[in-house]
Amino acid sequence: MSVFDLDGVVQSLHTVRQQWREDQRRLLEPGGRDLPSRDALGGIVNTLKGVLFPMRLGPPDLRQESENLYIAHSLDSAMHALLAQAELELNYKRRRDDARSLTPVREDAVSRVRRFAQRLPDVRRLLDSDVLAAYHGDPAAGSVDEVLLCYPGVLAMIHHRLAHELYRLGLPLLARVLSELAHAQTGIDVHPGAQIGASFFIDHGTGVVIGETAVIGERVRVYQAVTLGAKRFPKNADGHLEKGLARHPIVEDDVVIYAGATVLGRVRLGRGAVIGGNVWLVDDVAPGAHVTQSASRDAGARVSAPKTAPADSTTTPSAVS
């Protein structure tokens, strides 16, 4: 009937889908969708931004004297919406694992969401430290409010600190969606499993990638296109990749990593170390050391003497601000 002869296309698409479902051993259960929704999680994280920073990221007509009313209602709504998504993930997981559990899914989901909510004040506290770190770390920053309003690195951390709580509470799929929402907006790709201390600052940010088992201390600063990655993927006896091994760097307090630097494997960057732009690193770095590109290029990693003031006016290449 249609000018495009779509009947055959519809039928072929059906055939391809059935093939996929058979290959994936999916039961053809009549019924609705069983996956968490990216849109729903986007709505939840937007509400939470207002809950965490009501007068700066909340609705424009909010007044300070109504903050708590707004937060109480919005948080309640967001937590119920999150509950629905958490149930979807838990159900999905049980179906895939063919798992039996003594705890009903709903009860389980309620408990996880409750614990998530209780973490929010700490999340806000950490984010305040990140905002201050950005303000103090970037001479171009005019105010703490500009930082919260504009900086992609701060947006990425809001998503990450929320996603990390979900990850710790056994909701890794929801966590991942939150991370990817930030990745799409900022070009910053932080795995929700990464552990990141207070006062963390990512400047510019595009192209930053931080892996699942990275551990980052306090007051660390990184610039665009920095990678904290894995060096190798060991295989197990079955020939499958080992999962869950600690395979990403440990970055101690007060480290600075300039743009384009790549740090791979379970290496340790000692307290106060400074890694220059474009440096390629697969070894540990001593506390306070300065690693620059020319050094690494010629000799594998020339290490300069430790300094007490890691961010002084000597050469610190590849910062832009």
Next chain:
Amino acid sequence: MSVFDLDGVVQSLHTVRQQWREDQRRLLEPGGRDLPSRDALGGIVNTLKGVLFPMRLGPPDLRQESENLYIAHSLDSAMHALLAQAELELNYKRRRDDARSLTPVREDAVSRVRRFAQRLPDVRRLLDSDVLAAYHGDPAAGSVDEVLLCYPGVLAMIHHRLAHELYRLGLPLLARVLSELAHAQTGIDVHPGAQIGASFFIDHGTGVVIGETAVIGERVRVYQAVTLGAKRFPKNADGHLEKGLARHPIVEDDVVIYAGATVLGRVRLGRGAVIGGNVWLVDDVAPGAHVTQSASRDAGARVSAPKTAPADSTTTPSAVS
């Protein structure tokens, strides 16, 4: 009248526009807009995502037993919307080329859109292979559904595989808009002309650039910030750049290219080769060879002996997952 004295601004803007139109030899035809619409194409590709993966990317309240009805109607709508855009591109092209054609534009557009629709089952089949490649290639991937829902590399491939069909059907402008819509969301910039085999996986993805004449085999894996680019732009007798020359790399089956690597020119990366992170390559690589940065840095490109298992547990730098 206005506090901003805008009359002069409106007039000056008019003058600048007229200057542009004269310089560009644009006729001042009264009438409406004659360019395809980015918003319209965004709507079409969103509908097609639901048509291709109804229970995962379609409307949240869709039920499996209604899939075909939904697809038949949505596909019909989307193809008519695409028809309108295709007519705009073909008209635009004829107007610019001052071309005469025996085929009326509408008939021509209908024929192209019909062929596009008939390619959709194959597109779905290829995308299924990409989803599986992502699932198997990333130990952090929890399920094929998580991959489809979250991974920017998969989103980029949905756009690319649709855009590539449009490109092949002589609708390069529509194709380009589709690609740029993905680029904006993922930071992955794949030219619609690039030919990419099944089971392709881009991990993390931000900063990946793949050029128009690149040819990529099956089961290839690339990481963030990889460039498959051109090395030189030859000029023709008139001093203008030659168009359409094959100028980007050929990547054979089972190659892996780690983050930040740059491969330039019509070089060939042999089957199963592994290119390390940040490597800079302007020459062919033998099948099974491993190229690492230190090698390329010191000696132009040290080539290690071929290996049967290209992704084993030896050093494969710069992966993050």
Next chain:
Amino acid sequence: MSVFDLDGVVQSLHTVRQQWREDQRRLLEPGGRDLPSRDALGGIVNTLKGVLFPMRLGPPDLRQESENLYIAHSLDSAMHALLAQAELELNYKRRRDDARSLTPVREDAVSRVRRFAQRLPDVRRLLDSDVLAAYHGDPAAGSVDEVLLCYPGVLAMIHHRLAHELYRLGLPLLARVLSELAHAQTGIDVHPGAQIGASFFIDHGTGVVIGETAVIGERVRVYQAVTLGAKRFPKNADGHLEKGLARHPIVEDDVVIYAGATVLGRVRLGRGAVIGGNVWLVDDVAPGAHVTQSASRDAGARVSAPKTAPADSTTTPSAVS
């Protein structure tokens, strides 16, 4: 009452907010929000895109004979909306600086917005040159309209040229929001303070970072992941970073910088210089010089003889188009 025991969470969030406000010495003034709005500025810049390019980025049903009516009304609306945001920034600044001023904020804001409006014809003229530069600089570009419709580099320049005017008019926060809106969509991060001449072209663009005091001449072309950054952050007597120092490169007319190159500090790239892909540069480059990676890698920067045709068919690595 709630299943999630949210009362304590609401209370704790209140406590954290109060702590922040005390630390930041914020008065607890009842009342509304006092910060410019990202959404409002997004709306303004969208309207301005239609004002600048009515038949290509304006509403789809606009007809050429109605252009001026549309522009007069839209510009008037946008300028009043901008006025409101400008007042917010000026008030915010006075409150923070505890400043007294003889000019009332509104009058001051009106004056700045009026001057901004009067700059729009020149902005359009510059953007026309950028569009032509993209069209001529990329052999894959099919038409000037495709360039305006699709290219992220052009979108980034629309935002930048508007943001730069705001920056010059003393509205740096509004300017910054405009820049970050483009950064989120394109992965291109240009500080609103950067001075950029006509016919500027950024190809692909993801990962480009251009700093606040950079000065760029006419007909310059840069590719993805290029950084024009600062090399060092001198401190003043108080131990705080010096602000406002000229710390980013000067790039003269007709320079080309290929993908991934990093140029740091107040160096000067002479007229017509060509900087190869991935090159790391912290020194001046003579006019017409070609700097390639292997040169810089081995010898700090091998300088080839000046050439009259800077973009000929010799090796110009890392372009993708």
Next chain:
Amino acid sequence: MSVFDLDGVVQSLHTVRQQWREDQRRLLEPGGRDLPSRDALGGIVNTLKGVLFPMRLGPPDLRQESENLYIAHSLDSAMHALLAQAELELNYKRRRDDARSLTPVREDAVSRVRRFAQRLPDVRRLLDSDVLAAYHGDPAAGSVDEVLLCYPGVLAMIHHRLAHELYRLGLPLLARVLSELAHAQTGIDVHPGAQIGASFFIDHGTGVVIGETAVIGERVRVYQAVTLGAKRFPKNADGHLEKGLARHPIVEDDVVIYAGATVLGRVRLGRGAVIGGNVWLVDDVAPGAHVTQSASRDAGARVSAPKTAPADSTTTPSAVS
């Protein structure tokens, strides 16, 4: 905290609600809403208008060759949405009746909705007759399409004929909502229980009221402000009003009732009778009789001789068209 001292108001509202719930013996079950939704039903009836008249009341960009695809998908969506509402009504009813049933609610609802869907072709056929009746009955009507597009009487009949099917299928609450949606738009209040034959035409319509047990034949025409009401409400032994008694008029084929006429009780208006404007009637009228106001005014109801042509050019007061 609020300037309006709302805490007490919130508390008092809570007290009033609790009082109501106790009075109504409502259990305080935590959980969501259990009533059908006016908005949801508004959406369903709008979809059904497109399903019944796709090229005239469907989406503006629908093409005739895509009608069936559109209908198949839209009808499927609407019936699933109706199913959800039907389950709400059935659950609500069982909860209120404290009823036990052998049929699960969902199965019961599916069966009712399936039968509703199967009635739609007959509903369309009846509505076609109504449209023709309006076209032929109103000399001002320019075309059948104008009638369908503009006439409130036709809109009211679309709602009524759908609502009547729901009423017959044991879903009186959904039916009532449909009727009231039309009442709000047209001022025409037809109880979903009323039985109305083909080719029914209500002109102008504001103020028309037709009661639950009214029975109306074919080719009947009524004007604005006509009431077909009950005359008395008999009580049963308990002192409560008897329910379900036939208490509204029977109107035989080809009757015309002019504006403002009131007909009360289970009277019978014989075939072809004509009731004049503002007439007050509580008795039967013989077939073909003409009842005019002056007659009724003076003598309770003067009955003129039957006529063969009931709508000829003699006085037929109070029509406006």
Next chain:
Amino acid sequence: MSVFDLDGVVQSLHTVRQQWREDQRRLLEPGGRDLPSRDALGGIVNTLKGVLFPMRLGPPDLRQESENLYIAHSLDSAMHALLAQAELELNYKRRRDDARSLTPVREDAVSRVRRFAQRLPDVRRLLDSDVLAAYHGDPAAGSVDEVLLCYPGVLAMIHHRLAHELYRLGLPLLARVLSELAHAQTGIDVHPGAQIGASFFIDHGTGVVIGETAVIGERVRVYQAVTLGAKRFPKNADGHLEKGLARHPIVEDDVVIYAGATVLGRVRLGRGAVIGGNVWLVDDVAPGAHVTQSASRDAGARVSAPKTAPADSTTTPSAVS
């Protein structure tokens, strides 16, 4: 496939539609919709309300100094939108009439819309007189602005005065849709053909019906549920109703008609006459006469002596204000 067995329903609906199309001798032309759109006209009339009364019915953030810019742009948009609707009506008419015309439809439509636009200042002038009439005629009216903002009678007149212009310009279908949009909102049903002088006031309004050939002078006032209708529908030789005959009342200047009164046929209500509530009138009334219900009931129409002040403090039944 569906649980509702909809295939048969879709097929039956198709059969019913085909039957209708055959009966109506509709060609089955593939293609889009050919009827004007109620939604589009609703949008146009809303824009025109802002054009006519910018500071009271225009956008809330409009400033007086921007009025003309707003009007110029909005009017231009609205007239182009109206042009599209006018073309639809003219095409529809030619198709139905199987008409040939020397004027192309577009040219014809442009001409009519241009004349419509030129009538707008007079329409505004008339509406100003209506607003004043409402303000002076209703002691409860607090201000002219309250009247414009709140009174359904004024809303009905805005629609009518616009619809009447369309009717006079040969676009009766568009005119009718405008009237019905007002009817739906106000319960006031004024045929677009009715000729109504300045300073007309309808109070309360629900149930008012005014027929196509009614002629109303200046300073007339009517209340709710007043009918100005036809008394008989003469038939022509073919047995069809005669069209276009003058069949509704003529109401001279300064007449007042109280609630519920019915006036039928081409009677003349003389200057300054007062018609009491619920009166039923089928004869002429002398200038200045007062007709009250008891009079009409007993004696057909008791006529009191003419009075110079038609609205003095003597009995004027059925006003509510």
Next chain:
Amino acid sequence: MSVFDLDGVVQSLHTVRQQWREDQRRLLEPGGRDLPSRDALGGIVNTLKGVLFPMRLGPPDLRQESENLYIAHSLDSAMHALLAQAELELNYKRRRDDARSLTPVREDAVSRVRRFAQRLPDVRRLLDSDVLAAYHGDPAAGSVDEVLLCYPGVLAMIHHRLAHELYRLGLPLLARVLSELAHAQTGIDVHPGAQIGASFFIDHGTGVVIGETAVIGERVRVYQAVTLGAKRFPKNADGHLEKGLARHPIVEDDVVIYAGATVLGRVRLGRGAVIGGNVWLVDDVAPGAHVTQSASRDAGARVSAPKTAPADSTTTPSAVS
């Protein structure tokens, strides 16, 4: 420039507006709109419906355990929005009255809105009585929830009881807008000044008009098209209509007024009186009396003996249910 020659139209519209402003002695103050907004008030009343009946008219996904959070936040928002509208009305009034006041407008507005909020629990209590009256008064009503969801008479009372509070608090313009919003949806026109006791029920409702000074007792029931109006408009010495006089009926407890009845002037309908359909009344009615049309028609008003049960099974004409 435009095909419609709109420049002259824009200019003429300007001239007409200026004429109006001069006639109305409006200062031409640059600036924004100064009238309350119908849309804003529509939003406020919708929020208040949810505040008053959260589980039945609130958001569909509200859960009972979150009621108070929802109410606290929504009420706070609505009261602030109402405050803005109240300030507009008070400013408008002072400007028109050229009034000086010791109380600043904002303080005055806050005080009125605070008192309004405190009346809400009583409003809910009265509305509960209205809902019960509808349920008990209409044998067709299936449940109290159906009544609240469907009945236009209940919707009109929600608006009226809120509007009446605003009227009493000196905000008659806001009150009037609320009333007209209900009038547009229901055809029921109740002036916000009318005083109406508990348990009031309007059945069907279209065409009901109740005037400003009407006083209605408890448990009163009225049907469609009932008018409680004024009989005369006395003039004062200046020839202007007297304002504020008590000119509408007093209706005592337990009265029933059937459809179409008209009661005019400051008459008193005694406790338990029953007024038949279409009756025309300008005199007092004794308690318990039954007035029927035939009586009034022949003898001015035949009065039957008082009865103890006013709504028994004897003739009570013109009810429809």
